[in-house]
Structure formats: C-alpha cells, structure tokens
Amino acid sequence: IEEQNDKALKKQLDAYHYADIAEILDELNLDNAIYIIKLLGSETTSDILMELDEDNREKVLKNLSAKEIAEEVEELDTDDAADIIAELSEERQQAVIDQIEDEEHKAEITELLAYDEDTAGSLMAKELVKVYETWTVAGCMRRIRGQAQEVTRVHSIYVVNKEEKLIGRLSLKDLIVAKSEQKISDLVKVNVDYVNVNDDVEDVAKIMAKYDLEAIPVVDDNKTLLGRITIDDIVDVLKEEADKDYQMAAGITGDVEADDSIFELTKARLPWLFLGLVGGVGAFLIMEGFEGLFTGKAVILFFFTPLIAAMAGNVGVQSSAIIVQGLANDDVRGSVNSRLIKEMLLAALNGFILAIFLFLFVWAFKGEIITALAISISLVAVIIVAGLIGTFVPLFLNKRGIDPAIATGPFITTSNDILGILLYFWIAKTILGI
Amino acid sequence: IEEQNDKALKKQLDAYHYADIAEILDELNLDNAIYIIKLLGSETTSDILMELDEDNREKVLKNLSAKEIAEEVEELDTDDAADIIAELSEERQQAVIDQIEDEEHKAEITELLAYDEDTAGSLMAKELVKVYETWTVAGCMRRIRGQAQEVTRVHSIYVVNKEEKLIGRLSLKDLIVAKSEQKISDLVKVNVDYVNVNDDVEDVAKIMAKYDLEAIPVVDDNKTLLGRITIDDIVDVLKEEADKDYQMAAGITGDVEADDSIFELTKARLPWLFLGLVGGVGAFLIMEGFEGLFTGKAVILFFFTPLIAAMAGNVGVQSSAIIVQGLANDDVRGSVNSRLIKEMLLAALNGFILAIFLFLFVWAFKGEIITALAISISLVAVIIVAGLIGTFVPLFLNKRGIDPAIATGPFITTSNDILGILLYFWIAKTILGI
Structure with a gap:
C-alpha cells in the first residue's frame, strides 16, 4: 500500500464495501488516508467519509479544499451532506456551499442546515x-x-x-x-x-x-x-442515546471513546470523581462529628461505614436505573406515591434479608447482641431511604424536564453515601443510648 | 367500555393503530383485555398480541384455546408466529401447530421453531x-x-x-x-x-x-x-441489548421492568446487594486488622475509608464502562498492554489532581503534613490500581468469551472497595512508619 502503486491499489479497494474501506482508513495515518481518498472517485469516497470516525473525518476534511469537499457533498444525500457541512467551521461551511454546482441540492442543504440539532429536521433527507x-x-x-x-x-x-x-x-x-x-x-x-x-x-x-x-x-x-x-x-x-445513558450511569460525560486522548477522557471523568471526593470529605466530617461518642467497644461501628456506604450506593443506583429505563421506555405508570410505596416495600424486604446476615455475622464475631442489632437496624433504614431517594430523584428530574439519566451513577451514589452514613450513626447512637 | 356495547366499541377501536390498542389493553384488567381481543377480528388482534407486554401476552394466551391461537397465528408473518408459539408450553405448542390450517405456513413455523434463540434463524421470516x-x-x-x-x-x-x-x-x-x-x-x-x-x-x-x-x-x-x-x-x-447492559451496570439481572412484582425485582437485585454486603464485611475485617496500629492522631485515617472506597469504585466503573462500550462498538484497538499504560497515565493524572485537593483539605483541617501526605499518596495509588483493574477485567472476560458487561457495576465496585481500603491502610502505615 505504501508503494503508491495507484492502479493495483485502486483495483483492490474497489472490491471492498465503503464501510470496510472506512474501517481501514481509520487505522491508517492521516497522509495515507488522504492519499487513498484522493485516489478513489468521489462517488465512493463520499460514502467512506460518512462512515469514518468523527475525529478522523474532521482531520481529513481539514486537508481537502472547499472545492473537493463540495464534490464529495454533491454525491451524498441531502441529510448526509448537511451533516458533513455542519461539522466544518462557519466560514468553511459557506465556502463549501458556494462551490456546490447543483442549485437544487445547494438550496436543500442550506435548508437542512437551518434546523436545530436534535430536531426531526436535522435528521431528515429531502430525497423522496x-x-x-x-x-x-x-x-x-x-x-x-x-x-x-x-x-x-x-x-x-x-x-x-x-x-x-x-x-x-x-x-x-x-x-x-x-x-x-x-x-x-x-x-x-x-x-x-x-x-x-x-x-x-x-x-x-x-x-x-x-x-x-x-x-x-x-x-x-x-x-x-x-x-x-x-x-x-x-x-x-x-x-x-443508549451509549450516552450508559456513560452517564458510569459517571462519564461528553460522549468519549476508548481511543480519545487522555486529556479528553480526563475532562469527561474528573468532574464526577471530584463529586465523589466532596462526598468522601462529607462522610469524613460526619464521622469526625461522631468520634467522641463511639469509643471502646462501639469503635467497631466505624469499621462498617464502607459497608453502609456501599449498600446505600448500590440500592440507590439499582432503583434509579429501573426508573430511568422505565421512563425512557414509557412504561412507568401510576402515581409517584405508588412508586415510592412499592420501592419502600421492596427495599424493606431486601434490607431485612441482608440485615439478618449482617446481624448473625456481627453477633458471631463480636458476641454483642445490642451492637449487632444497632448495626442491622440501621442497615435496613439506610437501604429504605436509599431506595426512596433513588426512585424519587429521577421522577422529580423528569417532571422538571431534566434528563433523569443524570440521576444514576456518581450523583446518586455520593448523596446516598453521605446520607446513609449520617443515618447510620444517628440510629446506632439512639439504639445504643449514647 | 365496561358496558359491553360491542358495536360502538368495535367501531371506536377500529380507528386506532394496533400498537395503540395494545397499549390500552396493557392497562386494562385481564377479563376486559380478553373481551376486547375476542371482539376484534384476528387480523387486528394478531398484530395487537405481538405488541403486548410479554407478561400480559402470556396471560391472554392462557385464556385462548389452541384453535383461537392458531387463528391468530395464521394472520402473522412466520417470524412473529414462531415467536408467539415459542412462548407457549411444549404441549400447547404442538396443539396450536396442529390447528394451523395452511400447510405451508405450518411447515415454515415448525422450521423456525427449531432454530436456537439468539441465532439469525430465530429472527428471520420466511416471507420474501x-x-x-x-x-x-x-x-x-x-x-x-x-x-x-x-x-x-x-x-x-x-x-x-x-x-x-x-x-x-x-x-x-x-x-x-x-x-x-x-x-x-x-x-x-x-x-x-x-x-x-x-x-x-x-x-x-x-x-x-x-x-x-x-x-x-x-x-x-x-x-x-x-x-x-x-x-x-x-x-x-x-x-x-442496551437495556440489558444498562441494568447489568446498575447491578440488576434478569431483564426486569419497573412494573414487575416485588418478588421478581428482589430476585434481580438481591444477589448484587449480597455481593456488596460481602464486600462490606471484607472491608470491616481489613479495618479491624489495622485497628491496633492507628490510635491517637492516626485514628483520622479510618474516617477517610468511605472516601477511598468511593473513589476506587467510581474510577473502576468509569474505566470498565469505557472498555465495555468500546468492545461492544468494536473500537478497542491495540494491545492490552497499551490500554493498561494509557489507563495508568490517565488515572495517575486524575488521581494527582484529586490528591492535591485532599492534601490541602487535610492539612488545613488537621495541620499535620505527614498524615495529609500519607492519605493523598494512598489516594493516587488506589485510583491507579482501580483504573487498571477496571480496564483489565473486562478485557480479560472478553478474551475468555464472557460478556464483559458483567464487569461494570457492583462486581468491580465491590472488589475495588476492598482492594482500595487494603492498599490505603498499607501505604499509610508505611509512610507513617508504624
């Protein structure tokens, strides 16, 4: 391929589907990719351009003249043509449009460019x-x-x-x-x-x-x-849409991919980690506040904070994920109250089963019924509250017209962590009568 | 609707699209739904059946005779017909197939039923x-x-x-x-x-x-x-597929919906919560083991365990989500080693930035540089290890032919929690020279 044997290469590539050529180009360096694009006719390359990774397409377009881009665009359906042009800078957009020879195609593309992103207009093609x-x-x-x-x-x-x-x-x-x-x-x-x-x-x-x-x-x-x-x-x-929701649930914003640069990935990940850091500092302050209360045998309570935080986070993520998905699929019916009651019963059932195991473990390990009881009862309470928050927050965001998917992941985990730990110490304190 | 005024009702329903009627039936009780299905001709009802919720369809089919189901099935394309029959019990399957009058349709449906779920055969239609x-x-x-x-x-x-x-x-x-x-x-x-x-x-x-x-x-x-x-x-x-991955990441298995029963939801959620419980007990045992070491001023180390656990969990989920999504979209290229090196650099960068904030906070709050340093350095180490695990596990599962989506969510959070806390105490102990 590197030998610039034009004819043989062209013949070989002609046998491939344009989506496959795009995949090959995505792996080549920029110079070779542009060399191949200039080698092939615009009928094939316009389709290849559409299939390239967005980042690579941007680089390739930068290396083509307005006239060359206009030639590619003439071969495309209006919707794809408008998508390609929309990725260019404003001045280049106009330069490319001016170079389009077919007047009708030009007018249609200009019309499509005027529609807002995320509207039906931005997806539609004029060809019918x-x-x-x-x-x-x-x-x-x-x-x-x-x-x-x-x-x-x-x-x-x-x-x-x-x-x-x-x-x-x-x-x-x-x-x-x-x-x-x-x-x-x-x-x-x-x-x-x-x-x-x-x-x-x-x-x-x-x-x-x-x-x-x-x-x-x-x-x-x-x-x-x-x-x-x-x-x-x-x-x-x-x-x-699915990719975006999945990333949001994992605490990643901005539609990044595994192959993006470290800087882009940091921009997508760091804000959410910072949220976690703030939550952790909050948990620290709570525990610091309870430090004086739990001494001697009750010090063991501190050792269960990771457990409490993890359970609060997990239950919150589970219940919010179900609501977020239900909202997306339009199958969340009934009132907010009935949802909350159902989640409360569900969380109480799950919490009760888990609390029995925790109770038996602490009792067997420490031999103190009252401490075991305090920890287990707090766990049930924490799980119920976490489930209610996980259910309520996405429903509330949705009513306010905010994408509820933001509620799953680090956001709900962090708030449930803090609240869970606070609740845990407060209930344990009450039961232990300190 | 309840007045059983057949003619008026039928006329009204005929104006609706079958997908809309299915939505209405999903909200009605079983008797009314069956009443309406028997009222309408099998040409419409067969399409309605396909659009019903799986649970509701099962209930409706239970209340129809083999002959009635066969009539519905005759109206459907072979792929939909096979899907409906596949949902019945084995004996009823045979009974329904025997009742199909069109011999060709019968033979084609029987052929389609023989293909494994998840193969192209299970999705295809014979009509072409x-x-x-x-x-x-x-x-x-x-x-x-x-x-x-x-x-x-x-x-x-x-x-x-x-x-x-x-x-x-x-x-x-x-x-x-x-x-x-x-x-x-x-x-x-x-x-x-x-x-x-x-x-x-x-x-x-x-x-x-x-x-x-x-x-x-x-x-x-x-x-x-x-x-x-x-x-x-x-x-x-x-x-x-997207719904399944999203649920898996949130620690939910078995394709449940918000409207499923509390028992089904518990079955889908409890196992993952139990995993979290086991992880929490693990964290407890680690902290218990370090109890003797950190007394006096170093007791503050215990108060940062929720922070460490949260950060380890968040970083692990982020990096695994990016890999899982990259694998699904076939855009994870290059060797495992280059992936791990990239994630290490990324985690080190993020960890370093976060550690500076944490260092300043602890220093300002407690005035002890050495403790602040110990905590911050541990945080960087924990974040790097969490990122590496989050990257390695899905790549490893994928190589072994296991769905890597299982690696995100509670599984990675729990293991990173435990490992993070262990690493944290171990590094802090070394730095503080205890």
Whole structure:
C-alpha cells in the first residue's frame, strides 16, 4: 500500500464495501488516508467519509479544499451532506456551499442546515418519491422512474394534494399490484404516520420503533411535506442515546471513546470523581462529628461505614436505573406515591434479608447482641431511604424536564453515601443510648 | 367500555393503530383485555398480541384455546408466529401447530421453531420475494405481483439460481426502471450481504447497522436462501441489548421492568446487594486488622475509608464502562498492554489532581503534613490500581468469551472497595512508619 502503486491499489479497494474501506482508513495515518481518498472517485469516497470516525473525518476534511469537499457533498444525500457541512467551521461551511454546482441540492442543504440539532429536521433527507393524488397509476409509474433514480432507497411513496400537503402514502408494492388506469386517490392509504419538523429526535425514534416504520414523512405546521427520515438514521440515534445513558450511569460525560486522548477522557471523568471526593470529605466530617461518642467497644461501628456506604450506593443506583429505563421506555405508570410505596416495600424486604446476615455475622464475631442489632437496624433504614431517594430523584428530574439519566451513577451514589452514613450513626447512637 | 356495547366499541377501536390498542389493553384488567381481543377480528388482534407486554401476552394466551391461537397465528408473518408459539408450553405448542390450517405456513413455523434463540434463524421470516436469474423483467413483475401480496414489506428482491442458492439482489426500483425484456441475470447486483442462519443475532445487528441495511437474506451453509431478517427486528435486538447492559451496570439481572412484582425485582437485585454486603464485611475485617496500629492522631485515617472506597469504585466503573462500550462498538484497538499504560497515565493524572485537593483539605483541617501526605499518596495509588483493574477485567472476560458487561457495576465496585481500603491502610502505615 505504501508503494503508491495507484492502479493495483485502486483495483483492490474497489472490491471492498465503503464501510470496510472506512474501517481501514481509520487505522491508517492521516497522509495515507488522504492519499487513498484522493485516489478513489468521489462517488465512493463520499460514502467512506460518512462512515469514518468523527475525529478522523474532521482531520481529513481539514486537508481537502472547499472545492473537493463540495464534490464529495454533491454525491451524498441531502441529510448526509448537511451533516458533513455542519461539522466544518462557519466560514468553511459557506465556502463549501458556494462551490456546490447543483442549485437544487445547494438550496436543500442550506435548508437542512437551518434546523436545530436534535430536531426531526436535522435528521431528515429531502430525497423522496412524491406523487399527486390526481395522477393515475400509469402516469405515476412513469414519473416515479424519473424521481426514483435520485432516491437511494424507495420506502414509501408519499401522496400530496395540489397544495403540497401530505394526504397519505402508497407502497411500491401497491402500485405494482394495481391496475394502470386506477387513480392514486383510490389507492392512497390516508392513515399515515408523520412527524413535525421541530419534533425531538428521541420522540421520532420512539414513534418509528413503536409502529415498526422504516421511513416517516416530515411535515411543517401546515402539513406541507418537507422530507423523510429513514430507519438507519434512527438506529444511529438509538445507539447514541443508549451509549450516552450508559456513560452517564458510569459517571462519564461528553460522549468519549476508548481511543480519545487522555486529556479528553480526563475532562469527561474528573468532574464526577471530584463529586465523589466532596462526598468522601462529607462522610469524613460526619464521622469526625461522631468520634467522641463511639469509643471502646462501639469503635467497631466505624469499621462498617464502607459497608453502609456501599449498600446505600448500590440500592440507590439499582432503583434509579429501573426508573430511568422505565421512563425512557414509557412504561412507568401510576402515581409517584405508588412508586415510592412499592420501592419502600421492596427495599424493606431486601434490607431485612441482608440485615439478618449482617446481624448473625456481627453477633458471631463480636458476641454483642445490642451492637449487632444497632448495626442491622440501621442497615435496613439506610437501604429504605436509599431506595426512596433513588426512585424519587429521577421522577422529580423528569417532571422538571431534566434528563433523569443524570440521576444514576456518581450523583446518586455520593448523596446516598453521605446520607446513609449520617443515618447510620444517628440510629446506632439512639439504639445504643449514647 | 365496561358496558359491553360491542358495536360502538368495535367501531371506536377500529380507528386506532394496533400498537395503540395494545397499549390500552396493557392497562386494562385481564377479563376486559380478553373481551376486547375476542371482539376484534384476528387480523387486528394478531398484530395487537405481538405488541403486548410479554407478561400480559402470556396471560391472554392462557385464556385462548389452541384453535383461537392458531387463528391468530395464521394472520402473522412466520417470524412473529414462531415467536408467539415459542412462548407457549411444549404441549400447547404442538396443539396450536396442529390447528394451523395452511400447510405451508405450518411447515415454515415448525422450521423456525427449531432454530436456537439468539441465532439469525430465530429472527428471520420466511416471507420474501424471490426470483430466478433466468427470468425476464416482465415475467418477474408478473410473478412478483403474486408473491408480494403475502409479504408485508418488500425491501429487496432476492435472486437465486436453479439450486435455490442466493446469487444476488435487486431492488423494486431497479425493476421498475429496467426495460421489460431484460433478463434478471443482467440486472442482478451480485455484491449482496448475507448472514448464516446460525450466526449470532448481535453480529447480524452489527452488520446491518454498519452497512445501513434494511433487510438481509439468511442462508444455510450451502448458501441456499432460507429467509430474511428486517431492520425492525434488529431495532428490538439493539434496544434489548442496551437495556440489558444498562441494568447489568446498575447491578440488576434478569431483564426486569419497573412494573414487575416485588418478588421478581428482589430476585434481580438481591444477589448484587449480597455481593456488596460481602464486600462490606471484607472491608470491616481489613479495618479491624489495622485497628491496633492507628490510635491517637492516626485514628483520622479510618474516617477517610468511605472516601477511598468511593473513589476506587467510581474510577473502576468509569474505566470498565469505557472498555465495555468500546468492545461492544468494536473500537478497542491495540494491545492490552497499551490500554493498561494509557489507563495508568490517565488515572495517575486524575488521581494527582484529586490528591492535591485532599492534601490541602487535610492539612488545613488537621495541620499535620505527614498524615495529609500519607492519605493523598494512598489516594493516587488506589485510583491507579482501580483504573487498571477496571480496564483489565473486562478485557480479560472478553478474551475468555464472557460478556464483559458483567464487569461494570457492583462486581468491580465491590472488589475495588476492598482492594482500595487494603492498599490505603498499607501505604499509610508505611509512610507513617508504624
């Protein structure tokens, strides 16, 4: 590959799928990657660009001229083209757009760039097959032949009226099965799902997953057909969403990957660790405050603080994870109170079982029933409170319109740690009568 | 609804999408749900059944006779039909299959039931549009009209040779754009992705996501075309996978939901809490062992154990989550050693920054430089070791063919807690020269 044997290399690469070439390029150094991209025709390289890692794509784009990028962009569907351009700096965006020769493509990309990230508009493509309700099947087939060549995959044919308003859909199958003199208005399925261009992408994903759709039309407030969103974009949204929630639960922010730089990874991880440090200092201050109380035999209470903190953290994470996931899947029903009561019963049951083991251990190990009892009863109380906090916080955040996923992980662990230790010492103190 | 006013109710429900009716039924009690299912025709109810919660579906199916279930199943695509039947007990499975009238449907469902869960075979449907390479476009269109009526959505048309072996694919679009006298063998795209019927569903999902496919043909070892998998099934697989990993990271097993019974939730949560309890007892034993060493002013060391445990746990969860996610997305490259060195540098950097704050706090609060130093240096060591364990364990599990997702959450937290506290006391003891 390094020998710059252009012809042989080109022939070899032509046999690969663009997604595979992208994977190879991700592993090469920048110079070689750019050399290969310039070697291949823009029809293939535009697809390769889309599949590259975001960081690598940024580097490659920096090394291409505005004209070269415009050539790549011309080969792409409008949604992918807009995504690529959106990654450039503002001045370069304009430079690339100016270089696009196809006026229609240029206008469509400019339109797509105007939509906010996270709205349906940012995901949609302008390419679609559209027919008017007044056409006949035969006329329709003729025109579709023209339109379809521009559209990578035809999912549905959207039917509009004279004012370009969406009135229904047709499948290619329906069209093939129909008689050629039938009118489109007789065939159209008016029961069509659609989304507004300003809808949140997560809601679009939910609708498409719920109704098993492969494409959904996007309309404006007047129901004018603007574009369509296909399921492959939604698959990416779902994956990103899942990755983000998973990272958030582990105390990582900012969508980092294992291959990112140490500096980026530190930026994503350090804030949460700092939160843990503050929590630990809080726990220290509490224990310091109780220092005078527990002397002699009661000093053993201090040795159980890691256990208490760990249990409070674990129960909190468990209950919040279930609520966060339930909210994401829309299957948290019933009132907040009924949730809290259920979690209380659940935590009490789990806590009671665990407390029996702890009681037996302390009793056997130390031979002091009263200390064993104090520790075990505190454990049950700590678990119940931790479960209630873990349930309440995400429900509360969700009601306030804040992403509840932030509640799992270090946030809930730290607050439950402190609260758990405080509760533990306070209950033990009361039971031991100090 | 409760008035059993059949006609009005039926009319009202007919206006809804089946996924919405399923949502309504999920909220009703069993008797009402069954009443509504018996009221509606099997064409709608079969789709509703597929969308019901698994638990509710099980209850509904228990209340239908084998004949009634067979009627529902006849309306479904083979993949959904097989899924429903697979949920029944073995005797009922046979009873339902015997009641299916369409012999071809019966044979296909029986074939699908034979594939293992988690293989491509378990997801695939037998319904597809298949043409022979020797046909012409015109002949093809005629036959497709027949086949397509049985297939809910035509994604691709698969082209086979005389021996039923997959040789390529065609899109409906290609067919429409082509001239009617052309031969299929001139149009066929031979560069077709396919999966083996025994491939793992997760690998199928990866391939379909990577190449943005909406359907993929499934073949046996001889490349004989057996069926196809569509992207909507893959969306479900991806969601389930993400949910499972998220729960595992939070210390929950067994795919539970917020609405499950307290008993089921306890079964999913208690084992992990028990692990935490054992870890806490371990921490207790370590501290007990060091009790004699740290008296007087050094007693303050005990008050920082929750901090040390929390930091060890948090760092371990962060680093394991990044590796687990990287492994799932296939972007963990390079050797295990380079990973470990990177994580060591990262942990050292984070640990050093955090240790400075902790040092300043202890110094200001207690005025003892040597104690502050001992605690801070231990913290750095604990964070580095926690990061290394968090990186190594999932990589190791993955090499051994065990799902690395199990490594995040309580498992890594607990082991890091214990090890962290042990390391902390040991280093502090050395520095303080006790």
